[in-house]
Each structure stands twice: as structure tokens, then as C-alpha cells.
Amino acid sequence: MxxxxxxxxxxxxxxxxxxxxxxxxxxxxxxxxxxxxxxxxxxxxxxxxxxxxxxxxxxxxxxxxxxxxxxxxxxxxxxxxxxxxxxxxxxxxxxxxxxxxxxxxxxxxxxxxxxxxxxxxxxxxxxxxxxxxxxxxxxxxxxxxxxxxxxxxxxxxxxxxxxxRGAMEDPTPFHTAHEAAELEAAALLREMAGEDVPDTLTGNAPPSGDKKTDGSPK
Structure with missing residues (x-):
């Protein structure tokens, strides 16, 4: 590998x-x-x-x-x-x-x-x-x-x-059509709120409360 x-x-x-x-x-x-x-x-x-x-x-x-x-x-x-x-x-x-x-x-x-x-x-x-x-x-x-x-x-x-074999991370985690729609909707809401939009395809989008504004966790 x-x-x-x-x-x-x-x-x-x-x-x-x-x-x-x-x-x-x-x-x-x-x-x-x-x-x-x-x-x-x-x-x-x-x-x-x-x-x-x-x-x-x-x-x-x-x-x-x-x-x-x-x-x-x-x-x-x-x-x-x-x-x-x-x-x-x-x-x-x-x-x-x-x-x-x-x-x-x-x-x-x-x-x-x-x-x-x-x-x-x-x-x-x-x-x-x-x-x-x-x-x-x-x-x-x-x-x-x-x-x-x-x-x-x-x-x-x-x-x-x-x-x-654990030699690499999954670059394209699978989402059902329903899950993909929910991720896209969440990304859209975050974008409308002026927040940074993470890569929704990874499924690792943090909740809005975890967003950092001054370099330190809330």
C-alpha cells in the first residue's frame, strides 16, 4: 500500500x-x-x-x-x-x-x-x-x-x-439520500448565518456551538 x-x-x-x-x-x-x-x-x-x-x-x-x-x-x-x-x-x-x-x-x-x-x-x-x-x-x-x-x-x-487495512481514512464516507439532504440543508443554514461551512461530504460538520471566534473553544 x-x-x-x-x-x-x-x-x-x-x-x-x-x-x-x-x-x-x-x-x-x-x-x-x-x-x-x-x-x-x-x-x-x-x-x-x-x-x-x-x-x-x-x-x-x-x-x-x-x-x-x-x-x-x-x-x-x-x-x-x-x-x-x-x-x-x-x-x-x-x-x-x-x-x-x-x-x-x-x-x-x-x-x-x-x-x-x-x-x-x-x-x-x-x-x-x-x-x-x-x-x-x-x-x-x-x-x-x-x-x-x-x-x-x-x-x-x-x-x-x-x-x-487501515492504511488511509475513507475519503468519501457514504450517506443516504436523506442524510445527504440533511447535510446540505445544515450547510446552507450555517452559510446563511454567516458561519464557516465545513466539508459536508465528510459528515464531520461540528455543531454551531463548537465554532471558534477568537482562537479558543467556546
């Missing part, structure tokens, strides 16, 4: 940087969509290229941020049973899921996507729509997304083993 944890941290940092950066593509997609709609309504002209650009931007944000979503433990899950189990059992479920499902699936997708993208690039594939964009960059985004997801899966496996 001593030698593997730095690898996991490096993967986390890279995927966090990429995930936060590509989130801005959503704003760009909204602006492109708005500009395209205004031009179409006012000048009665448009192009399929603008529509496909919106798809490219949204696809890039979704695919390239998938690994960061996994790192942040924000992927969708049904926690009817999961949330009722002990945190150690949850770690085992996550570890088994990563090893038996996530990693084989990402490996399969990489095996299929490499020749798929290579062929598209080789023939310089272009959209069949009039005025459309080239297609191979969009297909390359699929490959890039699964490459990032593959490495994040490795990071998650390393961290799960380290957590269960």
Missing part, C-alpha cells in the same frame, strides 16, 4: 483536474445552443455543424468527467440495501464490484474501441449530415473516457484495500 497509494493519488489528481476542467464545456454547449437558436430565428439560417458541436461538447463533458464522478463517489446507485449495511461491508461490495464488473467492462470497451477509433481516423470519417463535422474526434472521446475510467478503477481498488 505504501508504494501504491501515491499512484492512486496521482490518478485522482489527474482525473479531478480533467473533470473540473471539462465541466466548463457544459456552459460552452449552452452558449452554442443559444447562439444557434437566435441565429436560426432572426436570420432564418443554421447548420448541422452547430447541432453536432453541441453533441460533441456535451459528450466530451460526460465522458471525460465520468472518472472524476467515480472518484467523487457521485455515480448513481440504489442504496435500499447498500445503505443499511455497515461501512466495511459497503467497502467489500464496492471492491468486488470494481474488480468483477467495472474493470472487465472497461477492458472490454477499450479492446473494442481501439480498432473502432483507429478505423474512423484512418478513413477520416465525416458525418453523413449535410454540413456535418468530422466524426473520429467524437469516437476518440469514447476511447479517452474509458481510458480515464480504467485508471480511476485501479485507483479505487487501491484505496478500498487501503481503507479496509
Amino acid at each position: 505504501t508504494s501504491l497509494l501515491p499512484v492512486a493519488r496521482a490518478i485522482d489528481r489527474i482525473n479531478e483536474l480533467i473533470g473540473k476542467s471539462v465541466s466548463w464545456l457544459i456552459l460552452v454547449a449552452v452558449l452554442v445552443s443559444a447562439a444557434n437558436a437566435i441565429i436560426r430565428k432572426t436570420l432564418n439560417t443554421s447548420s448541422n455543424a452547430w447541432l453536432e458541436l453541441q453533441w460533441y461538447l456535451f459528450g466530451a463533458a460526460f465522458l471525460l468527467a465520468a472518472a472524476y464522478t467515480l472518484k467523487s463517489n457521485e455515480h448513481i446507485r440504489i442504496d435500499i440495501v447498500y445503505g443499511a449495511l455497515s461501512r466495511r461491508v459497503q467497502h467489500w461490495i464496492d471492491l468486488i464490484g470494481h474488480v468483477l464488473f467495472l474493470m472487465p467492462f472497461t477492458c472490454l470497451m477499450l479492446w473494442l474501441l481501439i480498432p473502432y477509433v483507429a478505423r474512423s481516423y484512418r478513413i477520416q470519417e465525416v458525418s453523413t449530415n449535410a454540413g456535418g463535422l468530422i466524426i473520429w474526434p467524437a469516437k476518440a472521446l469514447l476511447l479517452a473516457g474509458f481510458v480515464l475510467l480504467f485508471f480511476q478503477g485501479i485507483s479505487e481498488i487501491i484505496k478500498k484495500i487501503a481503507i479496509m
Whole structure:
């Protein structure tokens, strides 16, 4: 674990940087969509290229941020049973899921996507729509997304083993949807009251009475 944890941290940092950066593509997609709609309504002209650009931007944000979503433990899950189990059992479920499902699936997708993208690039594939964009960059985004997801899966496996062995703290403690809503509401109330808002994802938010104002406990 001593030698593997730095690898996991490096993967986390890279995927966090990429995930936060590509989130801005959503704003760009909204602006492109708005500009395209205004031009179409006012000048009665448009192009399929603008529509496909919106798809490219949204696809890039979704695919390239998938690994960061996994790192942040924000992927969708049904926690009817999961949330009722002990945190150690949850770690085992996550570890088994990563090893038996996530990693084989990402490996399969990489095996299929490499020749798929290579062929598209080789023939310089272009959209069949009039005025459309080239297609191979969009297909390359699929490959890039699964490459990032593959490495994040490795990071998650390393961290799960380290957590269960006591080599590191749990960076993303689990909360049910109800608990998460309560934490967000508490953080909002504290913010409205002008208090410092702790990281609600840790679940370690101190009560308002424990807040220090002069460097000493109340």
C-alpha cells in the first residue's frame, strides 16, 4: 500500500483536474445552443455543424468527467440495501464490484474501441449530415473516457484495500439520500448565518456551538 497509494493519488489528481476542467464545456454547449437558436430565428439560417458541436461538447463533458464522478463517489446507485449495511461491508461490495464488473467492462470497451477509433481516423470519417463535422474526434472521446475510467478503477481498488487495512481514512464516507439532504440543508443554514461551512461530504460538520471566534473553544 505504501508504494501504491501515491499512484492512486496521482490518478485522482489527474482525473479531478480533467473533470473540473471539462465541466466548463457544459456552459460552452449552452452558449452554442443559444447562439444557434437566435441565429436560426432572426436570420432564418443554421447548420448541422452547430447541432453536432453541441453533441460533441456535451459528450466530451460526460465522458471525460465520468472518472472524476467515480472518484467523487457521485455515480448513481440504489442504496435500499447498500445503505443499511455497515461501512466495511459497503467497502467489500464496492471492491468486488470494481474488480468483477467495472474493470472487465472497461477492458472490454477499450479492446473494442481501439480498432473502432483507429478505423474512423484512418478513413477520416465525416458525418453523413449535410454540413456535418468530422466524426473520429467524437469516437476518440469514447476511447479517452474509458481510458480515464480504467485508471480511476485501479485507483479505487487501491484505496478500498487501503481503507479496509487501515492504511488511509475513507475519503468519501457514504450517506443516504436523506442524510445527504440533511447535510446540505445544515450547510446552507450555517452559510446563511454567516458561519464557516465545513466539508459536508465528510459528515464531520461540528455543531454551531463548537465554532471558534477568537482562537479558543467556546
